Amino acid sequence: MERTLDGRHIVVGGRRWRATDPGIPEKLGAELVAGLMHARRAVRTHAADARPWVQDAKVALGERGDPWWEPTDDGRSTRLAAAIRTILRGRPTGSMCPSEAARIAGGESWRALMPLVREIARAMHDAGEIRIQQGGLDVPPGVSGPIRLAPGPALRSWHTPR
Numbered sequence: 757m758e759r760t761l762d763g764r765h766i767v768v769g770g771r772r773w774r775a776t777d778p779g780i781p782e783k784l785g786a787e788l789v790a791g792l793m794h795a796r797r798a799v800r801t802h803a804a805d806a807r808p809w810v811q812d813a814k815v816a817l818g819e820r821g822d823p824w825w826e827p828t829d830d831g832r833s834t835r836l837a838a839a840i841r842t843i844l845r846g847r848p849t850g851s852m853c854p855s856e857a858a859r860i861a862g863g864e865s866w867r868a869l870m871p872l873v874r875e876i877a878r879a880m881h882d883a884g885e886i887r888i889q890q891g892g893l894d895v896p897p898g899v900s901g902p903i904r905l906a907p908g909p910a911l912r913s914w915h916t917p918r
Contacts, residue, residue: 777818
């Protein structure tokens, strides 16, 4: 696939498209791409549910929203939330470490994003999108120590379309 000299775009059929953020770890990138492909297939039969899933996956990959090479605070927050939703939709009975979202959006400086990820997780918890857990049990959003994020009742998964 042809890329522009700066590596920020790919060229397909003479058109430029934003490239996926190269700072995303390979395993997490593969999970995001799998979510994107699943959402694209679901558009045919469940368009109302699937289009926001496509948007989340594209934002998490850095292909939409703020450019991954020039993120703003709002854009980074949007990308972190999209990454959490996309990963958890692919793990309907599992959970994720908040650091996975930080690694997707933060590249090598992902650790600096951890307070922001926890803040976003609190807001997503309050909206019913996720549950916050320690030791497999649901805990209040402000708990200290290591946590995991699990799908909440308001987060529809890839496996439960309408």
